[in-house]
Amino acid sequence: MNYDAMVIGSGVVGTATALGLAMKGFKIGIVDQSSSPPNSPRHLSVNKKSSKFLSSLELWDEVVTSSMPYSKIQVWDREGTGRIEFSSEDINEKSLGYIIKEGNLQKGLLNRLQEYDVDFFWSEKLTEMKEDKDSLILYLDSGKKIFSKSILGADGLNSTVRKLGNFKVKSWSYDQSAIVAQIDSDRDLNGIIKQSFTKYGPLALLPINKNQMTMIWSIDQEKINDFVSLKDEEFIKVLKNEFGEEIYNPSISSERIIFPLQHLTAIGFAKKKIALLGDAAHHVHPLAGLGLNSGLGDAECLVKLFDSYPAISAESLFKKYNNERLPTNVGLAAAMELFKRGFGNQDIWLKTFRNSVFKLVNREKDIKKIFINLATNL
Numbered sequence: 422m423n424y425d426a427m428v429i430g431s432g433v434v435g436t437a438t439a440l441g442l443a444m445k446g447f448k449i450g451i452v453d454q455s456s457s458p459p460n461s462p463r464h465l466s467v468n469k470k471s472s473k474f475l476s477s478l479e480l481w482d483e484v485v486t487s488s489m490p491y492s493k494i495q496v497w498d499r500e501g502t503g504r505i506e507f508s509s510e511d512i513n514e515k516s517l518g519y520i521i522k523e524g525n526l527q528k529g530l531l532n533r534l535q536e537y538d539v540d541f542f543w544s545e546k547l548t549e550m551k552e553d554k555d556s557l558i559l560y561l562d563s564g565k566k567i568f569s570k571s572i573l574g575a576d577g578l579n580s581t582v583r584k585l586g587n588f589k590v591k592s593w594s595y596d597q598s599a600i601v602a603q604i605d606s607d608r609d610l611n612g613i614i615k616q617s618f619t620k621y622g623p624l625a626l627l628p629i630n631k632n633q634m635t636m637i638w639s640i641d642q643e644k645i646n647d648f649v650s651l652k653d654e655e656f657i658k659v660l661k662n663e664f665g666e667e668i669y670n671p672s673i674s675s676e677r678i679i680f681p682l683q684h685l686t687a688i689g690f691a692k693k694k695i696a697l698l699g700d701a702a703h704h705v706h707p708l709a710g711l712g713l714n715s716g717l718g719d720a721e722c723l724v725k726l727f728d729s730y731p732a733i734s735a736e737s738l739f740k741k742y743n744n745e746r747l748p749t750n751v752g753l754a755a756a757m758e759l760f761k762r763g764f765g766n767q768d769i770w771l772k773t774f775r776n777s778v779f780k781l782v783n784r785e786k787d788i789k790k791i792f793i794n795l796a797t798n799l
C-alpha cells in the first residue's frame with residue numbers, strides 16, 4: 422500500500438485535513454500516539470472562516486447544535502480606562518463565531534472519517550522517515566513500515582515530524598502559564614466574550630452556554646505558583662477583584678488546568694514531501710483565541726491545493742502551501758507578541774498610549790471592521 426498522504430496527529434487540524442483529502446478520493450492514513458480517539462474537555466473559539474471550512478467537510482450542522490454562538494467581544498484595560506467592544510452588528514452578521522467543545526469537534530471529525538476508506542494507526546509513534554524514489558518510508562515504534570507519497574505533520578507543539586524533518590524553529594517562552602477552568606454564574610451571559618487585561622496577564626471569560634464560561638487566565642510566570650496554591654474560594658475572590666466587572670455569583674465547576682505558554686514558528690512549513698500544519702508549524706499566545714483557527718486555515722489551504730494533485734507534485738504543492746500560510750502565521754505571531762508586550766508593560770507612557778489606541782479603535786467603525794475581519798477570516 423502506498424498512501425497519497427499520511428497524516429501524523431489526530432487532533433482537530435490533522436483529522437480535518439485527512440477528511441478533506443479523503444472526500445476528494447485520496448488514500449489517506451492517520452497515525453496517533455494515543456491509544457484511543459481523543460475527546461478533549463476544552464472549549465475553544467471557532468471563527469467564521471473555520472466554520473465555513475467545517476461546513477465544506479459536511480460536519481458543521483452536527484457540531485453547531487452543541488456550540489455557543491457569541492455576538493460580542495468586550496475587551497478592557499484593567500490598568501486604565503481603555504475599552505473596546507466588537508459586535509457582530511458591526512459586520513452585519515448574527516454572530517462573530519462559536520465556542521465549541523474540542524471533544525465534540527474531534528468526535529464529529531472521526532465519525533465522518535469512518536465513511537471513507539481511511540486507515541487509522543492508534544498507539545503508534547513515528548520514529549524515523551526515509552526518502553525512497555517516489556515515496557517516503559515511515560517507521561513506527563511497533564516496527565510497522567508505511568509507504569506514503571507525502572507526510573502531513575499535524576502532531577502538535579512538540580512535533581516529531583518537525584524534528585525528524587530537521588525543520589528549524591524560532592521559539593521562546595511567553596513567561597506566562599494559562600490557567601483554564603470552568604466558571605458558573607447565576608446570570609445569563611448573553612453570548613458575550615469578555616477579556617480583561619489585568620496586572621497579572623490577560624483574563625478571558627468565554628460563554629459555553631447560558632450561564633457557564635471557560636476561563637483562560639494567562640498569568641505571569643513569577644506569580645503562577647501563588648495562583649496554583651489558592652483554594653477554589655480564594656481563587657474566585659481574586660478573580661472577582663481583578664476582572665473589573667461584576668461576575669454574578671461565580672463558582673468553579675472543574676479542575677484548574679495549567680498550560681505553560683510558548684511561542685513557536687517553524688522557519689518554513691514545508692520541505693520536499695513533508696508539510697507541517699497547526700501547532701506543529703506555529704503556536705501563539707491564546708489571548709486572541711486564534712491558534713486552532715489558523716491551524717484550520719492551514720488544513721483548508723492544503724486540501725484546496727491538492728485539487729491539482731497528482732498533475733502537480735506534492736513537492737510543488739507544498740511550496741505553494743508554504744508561500745500562502747507562512748506570511749499569515751508570522752503576521753499573527755507578531756500581532757500576539759505586540760499585544761503580550763504592550764499589555765505586560767506597566768510604563769505610564771505606554772499605558773496612556775494603549776488606552777488612547779483602545780478609545781480610537783472603539784470610536785472608529787472602519788478600523789473596528791478591519792480588526793473583526795482579520796480575526797474572523799484568518
Ligand SMILES: Cc1cc2nc3c(=O)[nH]c(=O)nc-3n(C[C@H](O)[C@H](O)[C@H](O)COP(=O)(O)OP(=O)(O)OC[C@H]3O[C@@H](n4cnc5c(N)ncnc54)[C@H](O)[C@@H]3O)c2cc1C
Nearest residue numbers: 430432433434453454465466576577699700710712713714
Ligand atoms: C489555554 C489555551 C487556550 C486556547 N484557546 C483557543 C481558542 O479559543 N481558539 C483557538 O483557535 N485556539 C485556541 N488555542 C490553541 C489551540 O488549542 C491549538 O492551536 C490547537 O488545539 C492545535 O491543534 P492541532 O491539531 O494542531 O494539535 P493537537 O491538538 O496538539 O494534536 C496533536 C495530535 O498529535 C498527536 N501526536 C503528538 N506527537 C505524536 C507522535 N510523535 N506520533 C503520533 N502522534 C502524535 C497527539 O496525540 C495529538 O492527538 C488555545 C491554546 C491554549 C494553550
